[in-house]
Amino acid sequence: MRCAIRDDDTCFFTTPEALERVYGRYWDRVPISLAVVPVHASTRSKGIPQEHWEGDREFPLGENQELVEFLREGAAAGRLSILLHGYSHMNYPDGYEFEVAPHLEMRLRRGLGYLEALLDVEISTFVPPHNALSRAGLLAVDRVGLNVLGSFYSFRPDKKPLDVHAIANYARIAAHRRRTGRGRHQRLIYPWPLRYNRHAEFGCQPLVPRTTLDELLSAFEEARRFGGDFCLATHYWEIDDRLAGMLDALIAHADRAGVEWVPADELFAEPSPWRASSRRPEAGH
Numbered sequence: 001m002r003c004a005i006r007d008d009d010t011c012f013f014t015t016p017e018a019l020e021r022v023y024g025r026y027w028d029r030v031p032i033s034l035a036v037v038p039v040h041a042s043t044r045s046k047g048i049p050q051e052h053w054e055g056d057r058e059f060p061l062g063e064n065q066e067l068v069e070f071l072r073e074g075a076a077a078g079r080l081s082i083l084l085h086g087y088s089h090m091n092y093p094d095g096y097e098f099e100v101a102p103h104l105e106m107r108l109r110r111g112l113g114y115l116e117a118l119l120d121v122e123i124s125t126f127v128p129p130h131n132a133l134s135r136a137g138l139l140a141v142d143r144v145g146l147n148v149l150g151s152f153y154s155f156r157p158d159k160k161p162l163d164v165h166a167i168a169n170y171a172r173i174a175a176h177r178r179r180t181g182r183g184r185h186q187r188l189i190y191p192w193p194l195r196y197n198r199h200a201e202f203g204c205q206p207l208v209p210r211t212t213l214d215e216l217l218s219a220f221e222e223a224r225r226f227g228g229d230f231c232l233a234t235h236y237w238e239i240d241d242r243l244a245g246m247l248d249a250l251i252a253h254a255d256r257a258g259v260e261w262v263p264a265d266e267l268f269a270e271p272s273p274w275r276a277s278s279r280r281p282e283a284g285h
Helices: 016-023 065-077 104-119 135-144 164-180 213-225 241-257 264-268
Strands: 002-010 032-036 039-041 058-060 080-084 147-151 200-206 230-235
Touching (some): 002 016, 002 264, 080 104, 080 264, 104 135, 147 230, 200 213, 200 264, 213 230
Parallel strands (some): 032 080
């Protein structure tokens, strides 16, 4: 079983100390996948200082040289990996960036090129701000060819282009609901990538203030029971003592289960034959 930890909102305002506080004791053996904002907007967000919630100033990651060096060194050492997290993380009156912003494909390509050159990495995975993607956002992601990590429920079927991939994935999800005994409106962990035309999507389990330890461990065990993989999604700036204890408990539980900790990108790779489970769905996975 492969497991990954995804942390969102690393940006110009992030300090290396803030990341070390949460992950420093782990990332020599657990690679942390950081979803990075290339050029943060002045916008309302709990992850940036309140004095920058208004205005039109932009904050390129490259202007925080201490953080840039920290990310470069961590990526080169394999302690962390870099994911693309929107372009500006701007919140609009009528929706989030990759729901309503203009020129979505251009934003993806510009953000991708900027981070890859700045941090000397190759990026293959996109995390939409607030896990929110419109149909136009999905089409842009597919044209650029980036895989998507999000929350399973954020990718609604009515926002998918109606094609053979969407129909096949709907059938896979419906079959998994029948295996788990869950109805359409009940919470579901689907622990494999859903593959589309030029990209794939994988749903993560959130670790946020409303999450309980029982919910967290139950989601992990459900993914393990069906022979799938697991991704935890959180925010470094939200991790207080309670959430840190839950993170500790999950990592210890996963270690006892003998998981392989991987960068989030690897969740989209086909597993080695020795790792595959006979309970894993055959078609497309």
